[in-house]
Amino acid sequence: MEREDFIRLASPGGQLLLDELVYSSDKDVLKMVAGLRKAGHDPMTVAAALTQAKLRKRAIAKFGDFASSMLFTEAGLEQASRLKVAALHAGRFRAAGIKEVADLGCGIGAESMALAALDIKVRAFEIDEVTAAVATYNLAAFENVKVELADVEKLDLSQFEALFLDPARRELNGPKKAEAQRHFDPANYSPNFDFCLAAARSKPTGIKLGPGHDKRQIPNDAEAQWVSVEGDLVELGLWFGSLKRENLARSALLVTADGQHEITSSESESPNAPLGELGKYVYEPDNSLIRSRLISDFAAPLGLQIISP
Template identity: 55%
Template structure:
């Protein structure tokens, strides 16, 4: 979004026009809306700006729910924004630690700052990009305890601040078609700045879930978060924001339910053992946090094979930390024989999961030529070091 587009959008005419639009549905409907708005005398720039916002608001519902209809976004800002349920947990850390004055450095469109302000905490939201800072100001306007400043994180005076939250920009500059940065020194603000700030301060740092574990300081609590089956972030917490005795955590969010595995360090894996009647695939947050061994012990299970994140058990146990499967039988691993076996069993709908084998599930599914009315799950992995195909059903 260009500055001129934002100025037009934030005008009384622009905001009234945006709120008057029907919910965004499809590109086909957009053509008719554009024609109508142009006939009403609205400028092409304003029409483009409000339609872009309408489309982004629909997309934002997945992260912000009903709040999305009252917010403004950039494409890049929405992509990098924290989901509201996760942001609420960030904010809860500051409140639980008794930190009343919080600085959100690199606030983006203001998602985390919004959650912090909603808990009646004072929040200073800082954003280096002018357009994004203006959008954050709009989104935070309903909260008197929040204020936004357009400046670099490195230039903020933190003497009156109790705690700091940082969500460094991990993509190239811009509002659309940005690219992911691989070098933490290229983050804005940089990882080095964040770590220096965390020395002697209460700091929360949001990073991507695939962040290099070797770069995690020993003083931090590292919490991987998954939301509805997708690992969405790694949070590093320092000072009063880090919980005593916890250095590794896997938080699993599904709808309104939250469950967490915690430990004081990476947990050692259980030894590998024979295939049992049940197989469990740990949630991605559990795998990232390296708490698979603790989960296996909870389930009374063992590793299916060394270095492979499957747990096998002899009895079913309900757990929020893994997807469970009942193993029905072992099938031939060779593709030609596997195709014949699936046809004999009338399998027409097949979920394919794999670990420890080099195969493209989508391509394999096409080659198998499935024909039948039975659903099943096919798990391709190694058992005792041997490639194995397991026919299973979800618990």
């Protein structure tokens, strides 16, 4: 989204257009756009609103009914936490008795939304002007959130009680910023991974990373939790200080419509599950178990074995 697009969408005319525009792949988009232009709507506003309608449709998977009243950027929606996962993050802060959190790199505001919903005071920081404006729009209903435009690496972190970081792993390229490029090197994250770790060792901190993050880079003083939602592996969370559960190094969490299912370990590594012959049934473990290398912890109590090393 360009700055001018946000201004158009935030205008009274843009808001009215967003309210009446519902995107569906079954609709004749050209006919719909032609009708809106014939009704007197500005072509650039129509284009921006149509893009938002498409993003809102995609965002339902992450935000449910809330998506219909939010604004999104392409990269922001891609990286944003599912609301149910963000709620789990926020629950950790509340369980630790934390009253204020700095959301460093807040994106479109998903984590701040979940924290604010639990009456935690949030200071949300974002380096990109348009993304910060989108977050401000999405968080307008919460009086306990303040969104600020800032480079988080230049902030004095001593002023905050606790931190949450979701370093940007994507950036938009091209004249229309329509292509999201994913970064795999932690040195290219924004803020970079070393900064995140240094910040995490100063106070209670949560760091959200991609689930494929190199396990060799997970520090020994963190709790590492791989989270899967309905079988879709969505993140690796690192938790420090009072947010880290006692005597727990790794966990695999599966979130389903039926609830939460978790396998945990106090060790940073587990031995391989025993190798055996093909039996009557074959079970494919959830990706959170595979990525966390907790298969043997899951298999041993059930008497299961793997059929391939």
